[in-house]
Amino acid sequence: MATIQLGIIMNGVTGRMGTNQHLIRSIMAIRQQGGVQLSNGDVIMPDPILVGRQEHKLRALAETHGLERWSTNLDECLADPHNRIYFDSQTTVMRSESIKKAIAAGKHIYTEKPTAESLSDALELVKLAREAGVKNGVVQDKLFLPGLIKLKRLIDSGFFGRILSVRMEFGYWVFEGDWQPGQRPSWNYRKEDGGGIIVDMFAHWRYVLDNLFGSVKSVSCLGVTHIPDRIDEQGKRYDCTADDAAYATFLLEGDIVAQVNSSWAVRVDREDLLTIQVDGTEGSAVAGLRNCRSQHRVNTPKPVWNPDIPNPFAFREQWEQVPDNQLFDNGFKIQWELFLKHIVTDSPFPWDLLEGAKGTQLSELGLASWQERRWIDIPELTV
Incomplete structure (x- = not known):
């Protein structure tokens, strides 16, 4: 040895x-x-x-x-x-x-x-x-997170049937720096220093979507700078020149629609900082960073819309946990x-680096979609 x-x-x-x-x-x-x-x-x-x-x-x-x-x-x-x-x-x-x-x-x-x-x-x-x-x-x-590994297990098993849509919610409130110090470096909010949530997170969403559900074919994106100024590490106020939220729709291979919200100006009312809901003809699942819950077609309950009475359903109790069945490392x-x-x-x-370049490509086209206010197709990358 x-x-x-x-x-x-x-x-x-x-x-x-x-x-x-x-x-x-x-x-x-x-x-x-x-x-x-x-x-x-x-x-x-x-x-x-x-x-x-x-x-x-x-x-x-x-x-x-x-x-x-x-x-x-x-x-x-x-x-x-x-x-x-x-x-x-x-x-x-x-x-x-x-x-x-x-x-x-x-x-x-x-x-x-x-x-x-x-x-x-x-x-x-x-x-x-x-x-x-x-x-x-x-x-x-993110491909190696326990929640996404469990989600991939469901996909590979055919659990969903034909996948129809993906809904992703990501983000949390980043402190402005006045009452409490910001928990992200200030350069993240300056475009001239490489900041912006589109540049940061679309690199992740590209490989998550490509590897789990199918290649990203087109994008429609709206970027926003919700918080116009913040306090930096030296206690000085600065103008935020980069986007701190992005609201995007992606069309994937197989006509799967993915809606992805990313924000550093949202307070968390979900089970995790990232949640991914997948709906298919045979079943659905909701994955976070570590956990994943599923609901099959045969176990889908019948909710009734009645605004005249308090909601009688505990919807999250109607899902089943996907078991660990293995030890998950970092x-x-x-x-x-x-x-x-x-x-x-x-x-x-x-x-490899080509896969990394795909993330940069999606960021650039997401920014272009925002600026031009239109859908943009994703061409295949060649070197």
Whole structure:
């Protein structure tokens, strides 16, 4: 049995997602479990080097987790042959150029999304990676959430019959920063800094819709900036130049209609921050991040509309829980393990830079639909 050490450059890991989901709950969790076990008995052991611009944050993060490797010099890290993988969780405006450097250095690429600020830049990354012959992957974490895994189980079983529609509600209230500090960085609300909920969330909705229900064929989108100004991290008021809510309709393969509301200006009155209702000819289901409830055709009750009496129905009690039937690990960690196996054993990993570019494409066309107030078809991407 051999231990395969994989040096991983983790750029931008001092940010919220980089620290919590990618470093602590993925890479450190993999190290603590003894690595990724392969079928031949070998073990992949990730060896991260933390990279960023602020030395004090990197040093503190490394010391907290018992890591010795950290650097503020990306070029030196890229020049080290021990580091075979480059991971990027920086802000979107900085991501593309760093990935290009890593590709030029011959590193395999794993990155957060959006992969670039524009579709043309995202497709350039695909082209460069193919020409360099480096493996690549994009984080598509929601596919590995327990609720969506259960939903996929229902879809694959034929539970729904012909799927008719999908309704997705996502979001929560992000504090404006005056009474309480905002729980999202202020750049999210400045278009010039890569902010906006369409750019952020459509990258997710593309892979969720494509992988669960069918390819997205067209989009109609309305974006809104509900909160016109906020207070930043330094206590200064700033103008919000990016959208904080999006109300979209997508037409999917098979004429499935998907209605998707995304908002950072909505108070939660549902079972989870994300809920997905799927209705089909034979049954329906509602999935959240961890749970999924179903209602089959033979168990569908008969509600009666009578506005003259109090509602006698407890509708949510009329659904059945889809059981776990398995242990669910952290979704980010699951995909990290699959990518590490892909690098070492060449096992399949379909979530590549081209899949990431599809998310950027949908964001661009969603923004165009909003600006032009019309439906827009989604062309097939070619490189």
